[in-house]
Amino acid sequence: MKxxxxxxxxxxxxxxxxxxxxxIVCTLVLGVCYAQRRPIQAQAEPQQYEDSQDQYQxxxxxxxxxxxxxxxQEPRQKFESTTFIPIIxxxxxxxxxxxxxxxxxxxxxxxxxxxxxVKNLGPNPDSKEHEDINAQVxxxxxxxxxxxxxxISVNYIADETGFHATGDHLPTPPPVSAEVQKGLDLxxxxxxxxxxxx
Numbered sequence: 001m002k003x004x005x006x007x008x009x010x011x012x013x014x015x016x017x018x019x020x021x022x023x024i025v026c027t028l029v030l031g032v033c034y035a036q037r038r039p040i041q042a043q044a045e046p047q048q049y050e051d052s053q054d055q056y057q058x059x060x061x062x063x064x065x066x067x068x069x070x071x072x073q074e075p076r077q078k079f080e081s082t083t084f085i086p087i088i089x090x091x092x093x094x095x096x097x098x099x100x101x102x103x104x105x106x107x108x109x110x111x112x113x114x115x116x117x118v119k120n121l122g123p124n125p126d127s128k129e130h131e132d133i134n135a136q137v138x139x140x141x142x143x144x145x146x147x148x149x150x151x152i153s154v155n156y157i158a159d160e161t162g163f164h165a166t167g168d169h170l171p172t173p174p175p176v177s178a179e180v181q182k183g184l185d186l187x188x189x190x191x192x193x194x195x196x197x198x
Contacts, residue, residue, distance in 0.1 A: 085106050085107045085108050086106070086107040087104055087105070087106055087107075088105045088106060088107055089103070089104060089105040090102075090103075090104040091103050091104070095117075097117070097118060098116075098117060098118035098134075098136065099115070099116065099117040099118070100114075100115065100116050100117075101113075101114075101115040102114050102115070108144075108145075109144065109145055110142065110143070110144045111142065111143050111144075112140065112141070112142035112143075113140050113141060113142075114138060114139070114140030114141075115138070115139060115140060116136055116137055116138040116139070117136075117137055118134050118135070118136055118137075119134065119135045119136075119137045119159065119160070120132050120133075120134055121133040121134065121135055121160060135159060135160040137157070137158070137159040137160075138156075138157070138158045138159075139155075139156065139157040139158070140155075140156060141153065141154060141155045141156065142154055150169070152167065152169055153167055153168070154166070154167040154170070155167065
């Protein structure tokens with residue numbers, strides 16, 4: 001039992017670290033994308049080719065020396081370096097019970113905060129020892145300014161039911177009608193009744 005609890009705790013800690021790392025990386029990527037935004041240049045119209053057999057012929061292979069000379073003669077493109085975006089603030093508190101709180105702010109006004117805890121879902125019906133099932137619950141928010149100047153704010157929660165995000169910029173589904181909900185409830189009740197019989 002102690003080994004299972006220790007494995008569960010270590011896997012939850014690993015999940016937390018992976019989720020936190022993903023979120024920080026996503027925040028930094030958004031910051032870099034925001035810093036590198038450039039106006040889109042108009043693209044030239046594609047050239048029209050005459051339909052002839054010549055256009056389907058492969059060019060003759062060049063000798064390695066000719067390729068090297070051609071490469072040296074072509075002007076090299078200069079690439080712009082990315083803008084460094086500092087992390088202005090990063091605060092984190094970690095509890096021994098799997099709970100945590102974290103918040104950070106970047107130099108380009110990306111703000112984020114997250115907290116999490118371990119939720120007990122009750123005994124595992126599939127286990128002979130009826131060990132408890134635990135789930136890591138994470139909730140938080142982040143905000144940034146979109147290229148069009150709109151402030152984007154997202155609130156989210158991730159628990160045993162999945163990841164749920166809300167924000168004014170996110171589309172929302174239409175409400176489920178009472179008839180459809182009643183049908184779904186009947187289907188769910190039938191599934192539960194079959195599970196009890198087994």
